[in-house]
Amino acid sequence: MDYVLLAEQFFNGFQLGIILFLVAAGLTLIFGIMDLVNLAHGTLYMFGAFFAATFVQLTDSLIFGMILTLPAMLIAGLVLELGVLRTLYERDHLDQVLATFGLIIFFNELFLIVWGPEGSGINLPSYLTGTSELPGGIAVPDYRIVIIISGLLVALLLYLLVSKTRIGMLIRAGASNREMVGALGINIKLLFTLVFGLGAVLAGFAGMIITPITQAESGMGEGMLILAFVVIVIGGIGSIKGAFVAAILTGLIDTMGRSFIDVALMSFMDSVAAETAGPAISSMLIYILMAVILAIKPSGLFPPKGA
């Protein structure tokens, strides 16, 4: 057993989990509080990636470019919410699915035209392109450490916002019982707008922070969207804690699964069969996990109370 490899894969899985969490957190809040099934959440992730790439190129600075992206994401989120999504709150889920599906089609095409089929990317400044060695001989690219730290910071901020502020309390109340919050005289419309804006910024942040590694391409949102939905279904819709646990779990299983499943299979299969079955099974692992969890706990691991 190569422990260095195991440790590195654990680290990689954890990093994937952080990104998943950032996207899933927004999604679970939007769905949990606003009861809005937003398929276009992946599109927000894509917005963040492309906006950041353009800002970094314009300002010729990674830091400035990324900082500018956050208010841009907020504005984009608000425009979407006020323009299109607001009309969908009263509709049933099917309508929401279809309308946001239309948004996906539109924006994928738009970004393809504006940025071209080659997409875009962010070049890292030289001080971030190195690799560090952690104790034990584990090598980790510096930028991935940046991703994990910044992701955890955002998670911490989110936690503080939700559990220690008045707005956070409204959010949690809304997640458990929307009608009550409205009945108490809180301006629901404003709350919804804020929550959506928050979700947009979180998703955009995730898209932005991963772009230096994976580049920005039209259609990059859909893969992330499906994963994020799997995460919030596993974690429990409306629960940020659930999203965190489920995201880390998903990231770890996906990464470790892909790394070690062929090894595991080879212990009882010949290598050719293992080579074919391995990738097939590893792609399906997360979905199998979701199916199993739903079979045992149909509302997810940590459904918000009163849901």
Added chain:
Amino acid sequence: MLKKLIFAAPIAAMLAVPGAKAADDTIKVGINLVLTTPASIIGLNSKAAFEVALKHLGGKVAGKKIELIFEDNQFKPAIGKQKTEKLIKKDKVHFLTGFIFSHILAASAPVGLKAGKFVISSNAGHSMYSGKKCHKNFFNAAWENTQTPMAVGQMLNNEGVKKLYILAPNYAAGKQMITGLTRTFKGKIVAKALTPMSQRDWSADLSKIKAAKPDGVFVFYPGAWGPAFFTQYAQAGLHKTIPLYNAFSIDGANLPIFQKRNMTHLLGTMNANFWAPDLDNPANKKFVPAFKKHYKGQIPAHYAAQAYDTMMLIAAGIRAAKGDMSNKDAIRKGMEEADFDSIRGKLKFGRNHFPIQNFYARKVVNKNGQWQLSKVGDAVLKNHAPTNSAECKL
């Protein structure tokens, strides 16, 4: 009543859309390419080359006007087939070509062949057409899918690589690359990693590569996979210690992007193909600068070179029949003989209408501030035919 009107209106609209109307002795070439979606980067490269070729022909062959009709298959085989049907049944093309991707070709080619048209692939190298399913009206102006990786395998032998780590996406083309490579590569393969198609983050694989300590890494990551993988390879610091080889992952179409993103660690990486922009022959010397002028100042990729040759091949067929499209045998013979200056020197076909050609090693270099692929040394494979050619009973 209104209901009937609403349903009738779109039908009327469809009937009203005219098919390509042109003078009766115009020769029509239907070109089925991927012109939208991120894969269009290749389709547009080819389209530009077809246009350059038409310009070089003066828009006419054997006194007859040539018309190019482009259709977008949106990277979907079913839509590709629909467009092929439209080209054949509505536009009544004489030649059907284009076809970048093998799955698009597989769905469309039978339609064209059944309708008695000439089908010429300007890129897709699906093995079935060089072997059992070869057809007298089917031509391939590029290569067969396993040839190029076989060339890479030989190149790796020449470079002295003894321990190889392979990565490719888990789909047909990826697996064919590995099949071809293993035919010629003589060293040890420490891993064949077939990564999920949706994967954009190779952190797990890069850790495994480091642990395996190979003396070469071979990847097949065309399209969107390439930039993501290459960036991460450098971020993991692997470019300093393990040389990177590839097939179809770095080419004239995406080098401008890599240069723009300042991926300097890609300079010096090697791959193999049947052509390089600096191949020394008259057709190439004419084509490369003309393409550059026509298409954003870019050096053509092999897709473009193949498209250019395809157009010239069709022209050769038309010339041999003196413009008479009903004389299919003459057209076929004209194409088989391929009497024109090809961008690969001299185009020689096997019985299965696939080229028998050389393959060269190429390296990414920075020439006059523009990154491009440059031929290295002598051909690694000489006069190479597709491995399953004997299965063709033509």
Added chain:
Amino acid sequence: MPVIAPLIGQEFYTDVFARIMIVTIAAISLNFIMGYGGMISFGHAIFVGIGGYSVGILASHGIESAYIQWPVGILMSGLFALIIGAISLRTRGVYFIMITLAFAQMMYFLSVSVEKYGSDDGLTIDSRSDFGLSFFDLNDPMTMYYFAFILMICCLYLNLRIVNSRFGRVLRAGKSNNERMTTIGYPTFRYKLVAFVIAGMMCGLSGLLTANFEDFVSPDMLFWTFSGELIFMVVLGGMGTVMGPLGGAMIFLFLSEILSNITEAWHLIFGPFLILVVLFARGGVEGFLKKYEGSND
């Protein structure tokens, strides 16, 4: 109307209509569970794929008889629908949508991984299903066309009968108020599962026809966006109406065809169009027309 197409004499349009009718069968099956049963399945493309690959895989092994291919295709679709339904129907609402989506993804990845049957290169089918009858050869375009037409009419009729039967009424009642039905004593889960399996089998039929018509199958048929398009067709035509699926399929396919001929960037128009349909044409074209015609009388 589809009868007119061959008479126009343009072979190209016969193809367009044949395609529409084959997709309509899939849309009818989806409308059955969605419009009448309230089950929004994002995984319906799976059954088209199963039907299609049944023909493809058997044909690649030299089994071209329709009497083997077709029963296998329909039974396999039913079997998969049983398994997927049994697991998915334990959930409701969005969870159901997501789990059907997840299954669709799984099947897609599976079909891409198995190289023996072409993987994403697809599987070419050399000869269509053989019914062993000299006058009935699917390789003839006209025969194919009318066969698809007849099958579509059969499915429309079948749908009409089931929906108005006792079974159908229980199903529709379960859609509007599940708790009430279970309280009265109807095991709605069982009814929904049966409906899901029937829909799966009908959709598999669509897949069998698709494979025959296109002479080709590929994992593309299983991609989740195709499920999304089917949902759209059903909504466009009017969910829970009898002719809705046909109307929806026609409009959807015609619109895609016309728009893509106008500009390559047609998705820019198509996306907003779908949004507008959802926002303003609730009930689809049928509903819109009913309103208009109703106000006229």
